[in-house]
Amino acid sequence: MRVLHSRRVWNAGKFVPRFLQYFILSLVVVIVFVPVVILVFGALKTRGEFMTRPYALPIPPRWENITGILTKTSYSFWPMLGNSLIVMLIVTLAVVLVCSLAAFVFARMEFRFKGWFFNLFTLGLMFPINVAILPVYFVLRQMHLIDSLWGVIVVQTAFQLSGNIMILRGFFASIPAELQDAAYIDGCTAFDFFWRILLPLARPALSAVAALTMIVSWNDLLVPLVVLNKDTLWTLPLGTMQFQGQYGTDLSLVSAFVALSALPTLVFYLFAERQIVSGLTAGAVKG
């Protein structure tokens, strides 16, 4: 028998012809890419070329700015990349570990004041780091964590807890109870169940949380800006901002630096898009 109506759902295709749909979307693609393309064009020109023909294609491409940034020690691109990497890795490890422990307790165990503790963590969602930065600075100063990467690490970790505990709690709660029953019948303790059964099953959720945390930590400027004065400790975003301040008049050089500092994020995005997207949507729905 023939199917009488199309299975296709409402998607604007009925009254906006397909080509118009593609036209609008392509226009937005262009708008998204323009700032990036201009930046890359600028990065591949000499200072003189940038002055005379700012928007022309960089033909032939000049790699002097790029190689200069990568080789001159006075620009300290590599040390800053290293600092960012250290902070990001420790923060991500800490967030995944600490959040999955707490989320397990909230999802799978019963105790007095559970709701009270849980509400405490939801409070964190209403107190974002941009609002908290000044009070946090006082505390770091009392603890002598100013001008130390550890200061950045603990603050970034603490402010990632609330959201990620919510995400992981949702995933943990969705794992069937039968597994837990079976584990207990076989003599597992709560810790065994968590470590040997729940965590391996929750790997997609854990990698989503990890990918999201990596992006947030890597991109963060505010905490390093407030905590790190010594330029040997600067992270890449802080260094990028300072570089722009110092060499702001040489637009092609700054373009090269900014483009280089955007590169790791974009490469990471290419590989981890699925994890980032699933983490964000889970977070938005649960948070």
Added chain:
Amino acid sequence: MQQLPAIPDALKLKQGSGAPRRFQDNLTIALFLLPAIILFLLFVVYPIFSSIYYSLFNWKGFGPAVDFVGLENFKNILSDKIFLIALRNGLLIIVFSLVIQLPLSLMLAVLVGRDLPGRVFFRSVFFMPYVLSEVITAIMWLFLYNPDPDRGFINALIMVLPGVKAQAWLGNTDLVLMAVFVALTWKYFGFHMLLYMTGLQNIPTEIEEAGRMDGANAFQNFFYITLPLLSSTIRTSVYLSVLGSVQQFILVWIMTKGGPVNASETLATYMYRFGFVRFQLGYGSAVAIYMFLICLTFSLIYQRLTRQPDYLSGL
């Protein structure tokens, strides 16, 4: 406070009847929660209280706070014209976001739809700016807005039109907020679009199908079926957008430092200026408390409103 969603009894851990078992469970609970609670109390909760304390002092940050001024800081803030400008700018950014940015994101999500060939490509591209750091976004847009058309692409672009002159986008008190908002939209529309795309995905196709068979045209289908079913997604996106607008900092700070003449000041740049540039830490703390109260009030109102029955809860 957030209502703790109920977990079905069947999922709850069966407490062993024996005392050793119970002891072991309690130990697990305590040890598992401890790291999160310590970090959270030290670096999130304690700062709230310390800033309440310091907000009552006139304190420059050297030595202990001794010059107690009571609620003086809170009063002074409310009568500071610049604070009121920051507040107004925050509200304007919220309004612009709700009226321009979110509808635009929703429109794009609908255009991409569920089965357009190339859907994944568009999603990846539109979401890309969200992943780039705020520093990079700010510097890119700083370049684009350069008042010299030989350096700023936007001016070069508009001067193609006859009779249009180059503008100092970030140097003009009338234009600066709008210019910053455009950069914000560039960075954040992809995130909201992603939320809407996920929301659309969760709507069972049968419902829209049924609407069509009952004779609803595409517009009716969208406004009477799709939009109401998306309401919980829309609420989430509004919530995140408002909280994000209130605390906007890096993008504004790098592009304009809140200027010219405070025209693009936000609450966060205002606080940063007093706290970290002028080192009036007591005053800055009081600003932080105001911001915290704004976020808290809004969150509580939001949670009260979302307790209303919602269309998707039955699905």
